[in-house]
Amino acid sequence: MSDMLQIEVKVNGAQRLIDVAVHHTLLDVLRDDLELTGTKECCVVGECGACTVLVDGRAMNSCLMLAVEVDGSEVTTVEGLATDGRLSPLQEAFLDAGAAQCGFCISGQLMAAHALLSRIPHPTVEEVNEGLAGNLCRCAGYEQITQAVLMAAEGGDR
Amino acid sequence: MMRADSTGVGASAQRVGGYGRVTGLQQYLADIRLPDVLHVKLVTLDCARAKIRSIDTTAAKQVPGVRLVMTAADLPQPVPRFGPQFQDRPILADRETKYHGEPIAAVAAETKDAAEEAAELVQVEHEVLSGGVFSVADALNPASPLVCDPALRPDDPLADTNTRREHRFGWGDVEAAPADLVVENSYEFPMVTHFAIEPHGFMAAPDGNGIAVWSTIQHPYLLQKMIGQILDLPLAKVRVFAPDPGGGFGGKQNPKLEPLLAFMALRTGRPVRLILTLDETFQAVRRSSAEVRVRTGFKNDGTLVFEDFEANFLAGAYIDIADRVVSKGSYLAAGPYRVPAVRILARTLLSHLPPSTAFRGFGIPQVTWARESNLDEGARVLGIDRLELRLRNLAHRGEEFVPGDTPADGNWKETVQKAADLIGWGTPLPPGRGRGLAIGVKSGPTTGLSYSTVRLLADGSVLVYSGTSDMGQGARTVFAQVASEELGIPLERISVVMGDTSVVPYDQQTSASRSSVLMGNAVLRACRSIQAQLQALAARLYDIDEAEIEVRKGLVRLPDRTIPMVEVLEAGLGRLGGELTGHGEMRKDAVPDHPLGGTAAFFEFNCTAIELEVDPETGHINIVRHVTVSDVGRALNPIQVAGQDDGAAIMGLGHTIMEHIILDEEGRIRNIGAIDYRIPTSLDLPQELVSASIENADGPGPYGVKGISEGALLAVSPAVAAAVTEATGLIIRDLPLTPQRVWEAMRDSAKEAG
Numbered sequence: 001m002s003d004m005l006q007i008e009v010k011v012n013g014a015q016r017l018i019d020v021a022v023h024h025t026l027l028d029v030l031r032d033d034l035e036l037t038g039t040k041e042c043c044v045v046g047e048c049g050a051c052t053v054l055v056d057g058r059a060m061n062s063c064l065m066l067a068v069e070v071d072g073s074e075v076t077t078v079e080g081l082a083t084d085g086r087l088s089p090l091q092e093a094f095l096d097a098g099a100a101q102c103g104f105c106i107s108g109q110l111m112a113a114h115a116l117l118s119r120i121p122h123p124t125v126e127e128v129n130e131g132l133a134g135n136l137c138r139c140a141g142y143e144q145i146t147q148a149v150l151m152a153a154e155g156g157d158r
Numbered sequence: 159m160m161r162a163d164s165t166g167v168g169a170s171a172q173r174v175g176g177y178g179r180v181t182g183l184q185q186y187l188a189d190i191r192l193p194d195v196l197h198v199k200l201v202t203l204d205c206a207r208a209k210i211r212s213i214d215t216t217a218a219k220q221v222p223g224v225r226l227v228m229t230a231a232d233l234p235q236p237v238p239r240f241g242p243q244f245q246d247r248p249i250l251a252d253r254e255t256k257y258h259g260e261p262i263a264a265v266a267a268e269t270k271d272a273a274e275e276a277a278e279l280v281q282v283e284h285e286v287l288s289g290g291v292f293s294v295a296d297a298l299n300p301a302s303p304l305v306c307d308p309a310l311r312p313d314d315p316l317a318d319t320n321t322r323r324e325h326r327f328g329w330g331d332v333e334a335a336p337a338d339l340v341v342e343n344s345y346e347f348p349m350v351t352h353f354a355i356e357p358h359g360f361m362a363a364p365d366g367n368g369i370a371v372w373s374t375i376q377h378p379y380l381l382q383k384m385i386g387q388i389l390d391l392p393l394a395k396v397r398v399f400a401p402d403p404g405g406g407f408g409g410k411q412n413p414k415l416e417p418l419l420a421f422m423a424l425r426t427g428r429p430v431r432l433i434l435t436l437d438e439t440f441q442a443v444r445r446s447s448a449e450v451r452v453r454t455g456f457k458n459d460g461t462l463v464f465e466d467f468e469a470n471f472l473a474g475a476y477i478d479i480a481d482r483v484v485s486k487g488s489y490l491a492a493g494p495y496r497v498p499a500v501r502i503l504a505r506t507l508l509s510h511l512p513p514s515t516a517f518r519g520f521g522i523p524q525v526t527w528a529r530e531s532n533l534d535e536g537a538r539v540l541g542i543d544r545l546e547l548r549l550r551n552l553a554h555r556g557e558e559f560v561p562g563d564t565p566a567d568g569n570w571k572e573t574v575q576k577a578a579d580l581i582g583w584g585t586p587l588p589p590g591r592g593r594g595l596a597i598g599v600k601s602g603p604t605t606g607l608s609y610s611t612v613r614l615l616a617d618g619s620v621l622v623y624s625g626t627s628d629m630g631q632g633a634r635t636v637f638a639q640v641a642s643e644e645l646g647i648p649l650e651r652i653s654v655v656m657g658d659t660s661v662v663p664y665d666q667q668t669s670a671s672r673s674s675v676l677m678g679n680a681v682l683r684a685c686r687s688i689q690a691q692l693q694a695l696a697a698r699l700y701d702i703d704e705a706e707i708e709v710r711k712g713l714v715r716l717p718d719r720t721i722p723m724v725e726v727l728e729a730g731l732g733r734l735g736g737e738l739t740g741h742g743e744m745r746k747d748a749v750p751d752h753p754l755g756g757t758a759a760f761f762e763f764n765c766t767a768i769e770l771e772v773d774p775e776t777g778h779i780n781i782v783r784h785v786t787v788s789d790v791g792r793a794l795n796p797i798q799v800a801g802q803d804d805g806a807a808i809m810g811l812g813h814t815i816m817e818h819i820i821l822d823e824e825g826r827i828r829n830i831g832a833i834d835y836r837i838p839t840s841l842d843l844p845q846e847l848v849s850a851s852i853e854n855a856d857g858p859g860p861y862g863v864k865g866i867s868e869g870a871l872l873a874v875s876p877a878v879a880a881a882v883t884e885a886t887g888l889i890i891r892d893l894p895l896t897p898q899r900v901w902e903a904m905r906d907s908a909k910e911a912g
Contacts, residue, residue: 040356043436044435077182078180078182079183091180098797104186106180129841136832139405
């Protein structure tokens with residue numbers, strides 16, 4: 001049996017006490033222990049961005065963090081973007097712009113975009129492309145994703 | 159004219175399934191949790207080609223939680239083999255590995271950790287075999303070892319070579335064709351991988367006296383058939399679940415590890431689950447690299463006299479669908495032009511490399527790279543404008559540009575002219591820039607069979623059943639739009655059911671940009687069957703002759719009044735409720751004597767035009783403007799068409815300027831995974847990307863639609879390379895045009911000049 005540790009973490013607004021294997025990544029724990037499967041697994045080396053989540057408001061590759069590292073932190077996943085079943089303006093903009101094709105990268109794109117707009121509420125195209133450069137989309141819907149982020153920014157508060 | 163503001167045809171309706179994709183609720187295969195599931199990990203060797211002497215599973219079995227370590231010895235003997243073209247792929251490596259990453263054994267355990275730990279402990283005593291076949295030259299060398307056991311190729315005259323098949327196509331007499339100029343060159347196209355962001359995944363579970371299989375597959379019904387054959391089960395006892403794939407691009411067309419999982423599920427009596435790592439997908443799917451030699455004969459005025467191709471495609475150790483890629487791709491090598499004499503020789507070569515398979519464009523990008531680049535070279539020598547040379551030779555609508563096949567099915571000149579206009583062809587170029595323009599054409603499906611069932615429920619909402627896999631192309635959305643258009647029901651009241659072979663009627667496959675046309679017609683016909691039933695219902699209810707009743711877009715028109723369809727439905731169904739069910743079938747039959755087994759259902763025609771500049775210090779290509787124009791017949795959903803065309807264009811830039819698999823001398827992939835194999839990111843885009851469609855409603859699909867999704871990738875490479883030539887004077891015939899390759903070419907040319 002592997003070593004376990006208990007961590008305390010706020011996930012999508014709810015305080016949780018979780019026993020985690022010390023060698024498991026935040027991604028493992030989100031998907032396998034908490035069954036929050038909206039966060040996706042692809043490259044597991046921090047290059048594709050499919051597993052992007054917010055840790056204390058910062059966009060992080062959850063495949064590169066051990067779960068024990070988020071002890072005492074606040075984690076937001078894609079499941080935490082909508083409130084009371086109402087989509088966030090960013091999610092709405094992704095739908096309106098046709099930004100989600102196969103959709104597998106979209107959770108990560110949304111979280112990276114969310115972090116970007118928190119830092120830069122009204123980004124330029126270049127700033128969006130720079131801010132999302134760590135999130136691969138093989139459908140290559142980059143034009144639509146960028147447009148969605150700009151639309152959400154224009155729409156004001158998120 | 160149809161309404162662009164509705165949710166019907168021609169509307170940029172929101173993606174059906176979009177909500178799940180922006181909330182994380184969409185269940186991709188890896189998100190499905192089967193109770194009591196065992197986790198599977200594959201065992202592989204760190205070499206391409208090895209003789210397996212023995213496998214010791216003792217230590218692996220002692221890891222707590224391990225329930226099964228399966229090797230070839232645990233399978234029926236001889237080890238069953240399967241494949242969509244040849245039954246050549248063993249379920250697990252059979253006495254010999256033939257490529258780096260070929261699975262030798264598989265562990266099933268209670269946890270992923272235990273499976274991974276045990277897989278490391280499987281001891282494989284093996285002898286690395288030298289002299290593997292890793293290149294076209296190796297494959298053509300008679301001294302090379304044979305990749306495929308000749309015993310698996312009975313009655314095959316090529317069985318003692320590494321040529322799996324040779325294909326010869328053509329017409330006219332190339333030797334006798336009187337050319338003023340002959341241009342002859344060789345072009346190389348790189349080995350690239352699909353890199354869907356969702357890695358392939360598979361699950362299997364005993365299901366009564368049959369089996370259930372889950373796969374990220376594009377062809378669930380082919381998988382059902384293969385599993386049935388391998389396990390000797392009737393189709394009705396093989397249930398395939400095919401959740402929407404997270405990107406396919408051809409790599410997920412054909413069965414791969416599902417048969418192994420099926421055996422493991424039956425052996426353990428439990429559900430089993432295998433999600434590949436991204437690195438493992440590099441060893442599972444790729445595009446065939448190719449070396450294409452082309453001789454093009456011109457008259458002085460630029461008229462094409464002949465085209466002569468020799469194309470060598472490097473497939474893998476097992477063929478998968480690669481040989482079909484070679485035949486179908488090379489068949490159209492001469493392109494959309496009027497050419498009096500054409501000779502094509504194409505070879506599918508075996509190698510000790512991971513299997514190559516279908517990949518967006520299906521063999522066409524390789525031959526297009528060679529043909530279009532050679533046309534440019536001819537134009538330069540003859541002093542003719544490159545656009546003008548193409549327009550002079552381009553087939554007109556209705557012209558049989560490949561004798562005996564479907565005639566040109568579009569006003570293709572319009573497409574080319576639009577691309578030229580959008581790039582500003584003929585206008586002055588800023589210093590240091592170059593432009594290129596190239597044409598790609600690809601056959602749609604040559605055969606096909608799609609069924610759809612549409613159920614109009616008692617409250618006027620609709621269920622559409624379709625066996626298509628929606629992997630991002632947006633099939634659900636366009637089928638819902640067809641139903642919305644025909645039945646006058648808003649999209650919110652329509653659900654599209656896919657991905658379960660026990661529930662959804664048969665569809666041949668999701669490939670060759672077929673679904674809008676073939677499945678689209680099946681859905682259309684199912685809806686029209688419902689309209690006919692409503693007509694009969696209304697005739698009975700209101701005692702009017704059927705011929706006097708018209709049903710269109712949700713309205714039932716009687717001679718004296720118009721009634722909403724739902725009212726007729728409710729009245730007709732009565733107190734017990736019920737529903738109307740329509741069935742639709744769309745068939746594209748085979749043509750027995752045709753070299754490909756059937757004519758093209760339609761052509762995907764695209765013209766790509768590029769303006770770029772090259773950094774003289776680094777060789778980096780900066781694409782200033784990328785124009786892609788596709789003849790789509792009719793855009794059922796313009797925003798989805800633009801998304802697919804943008805995506806294909808950028809994917810084309812991938813193999814044109816950055817992507818290539820690099821092998822070491824032992825046939826191992828050196829740049830495996832996301833760190834060392836780069837695909838385009840948001841920072842690798844053209845400064846401006848313009849996707850445009852030509853819509854003449856002249857396709858065979860609903861409302862005149864043609865297939866899309868591959869066209870915008872076909873001609874990217876030659877358009878970019880031609881622009882590099884104009885910008886720098888350099889002619890480069892190998893892809894990708896990485897900064898290193900371009901910089902070296904600049905350096906060499908400067909040396910020569912100096």
